[in-house]
Amino acid sequence: MRARALVAVVALGAALLTACGENSERDASQQPQGARLRVTIGTQEFPEALVLGELWRQALAVNGYTVNLRKAVGPAEDLDQALRDGEVDGYVAYTGTVLSIVAGEEVSGLDPEQTYDAVRDYYEGQDMVVSEQTPFENKDAIAVADAFAEENRLTSIADLADLDSFVLGARPEFEDLQLGLAGLQEVYGLDNAQFVPAQLGDQYAMLDDGDADAVDAFTTDPQLSGGRYTLLDDPELLFGSQNVVMVVDQGKLDSIDSEAFMNVIDTVNSELSEDAMVEMNAEVTDGRSEVDVARSFLRRVGLMTPLRS
Template sequence: MRRRTFLTGSLGVVAAAGVATATGSAAGTGPVITVGSKQFTESWVMGELYAQILRTRGFDVVLKSNVGSADLIDRALRNGQIDLYPEYTGVVLQTFAMPKHMPTTARDTYVAAKKFEAGRGISLLPPTPFQNRNAVAVRTADARKHGLKTVGDLKKLGKISYAEYPDNITGPLGFDAIVKAYGLHDMKVRPLNIGLQYPALKNGDVDAADVFTTDPQLRRYEFTILDDDQAIFGFQNVSPVVRTSLVEEYGERLTEPLNAVDELLTEEAMQALNEAAAMMRLSPAKVADRFLRANKLI
């Protein structure tokens, strides 16, 4: 696989640093660019990836992590408090544009999100290969035994229990929506906080679980992701959202390095990066540095 290396060399354990509200860049004389990220591991890592590669291209970068929810970080971008951040294409539509009907492909989701953002003076750069979206997982042994390939195939199991995090039971991507879309009326919900669904599924306490497709636990356990053939979970590739005025001012000097990073971020690569930060306790800055060096981007 072309340049999709994760880490090379020894993996010394580094205590995870608390993610600061703002991390200054190394001294520089280039244009100042402020990169933001949200309040979770994947966003912290991607913020570091963007910040570090832009520094090597001569920008004086300020990194603001933990800016907040989608609403808050979007407001910070539009108010000029940050210049760019990583966002999920489906979130742009579901949270901000709110169309009557969601697109049915990843490409159409990106195109619709890009068009919406352009109307607000924001540019959406090309998306990552990976998506981080909700999905339904089962134990691989059960998938093989019962021929489970799609979410609808769960009917073959009869009465089953489904792990769902409490905030998502009644949401448009949650338990109630799955039951309705797939007719799974014999499936009962078991509320579990995010992260607890993995040991519950592994140990047989539940038969299926709501997971996120870039969670590092999916690398460690024998689980199978069922195909969401009704496309209720939408499409969630990541694109840098950048104030258009900056794209016009700096052109490829700004966009090329961001695109170079994003084209390497497959689902497998993102799971590995998340695993290093969330489970191996490397700081997001160290994880980003090792990935960029391993792929000869810095």
């Protein structure tokens, strides 16, 4: 009698273990395969790139992926090489920089879609995939004080040619760059510009102090959050286009649920407007960590919960 009872208990236990095993396998199969893999994403070491890396890392983590964010890999060419060498699985990339620095192609005159298509074509056949691009760009621009723009009716870089002269402040190398003063003179006829070299980061102080009438800026500079400066339009696209994408290794995508992975990246990217990036950059500049800034943004746009497949 006791033996029969023991056999029954063992049989029941085996059945329960089998059922638990089946449930575990079923639960695991419903998770992205990347939940059991580590994905390494590379970035450069400046606030915006770190914020972008954190946005992707946290959104992927919410959706079951384990992400190692590798910071300070280096400039675009170093990130590209790290991807090819298998040191990272994907990286934060600016389309115009990839096209000009990595691919060695011309960027001036290309709009965002043309630049994106050229980058995607470049990586096609090289076992690399490019995500959808962000709505925002971070590229060179010419900024002036709001009062100066209003006084001189400036809306475009081309309008500067109507001034008798103006002082242009920018980093020293800007003077001889085609994507700098040399290009501004050639494309917009700005031979009336008096160039004054400035340290990167000092441009806005030059505007405030009256030491420059116009300065080289970047379109997502945190200083632009204060509403005191005007970015002049670049109708000839001298400075090209600089939207953000993830460039990711095809082999890594093949080893995980590639559709789910790219859906997370593309969904995050679609939320990144210029105003949103300026605001996040300003928060980091003011001392808030990129981890907290990214988390707050993802929570605000509803991406701190798993995406529906």
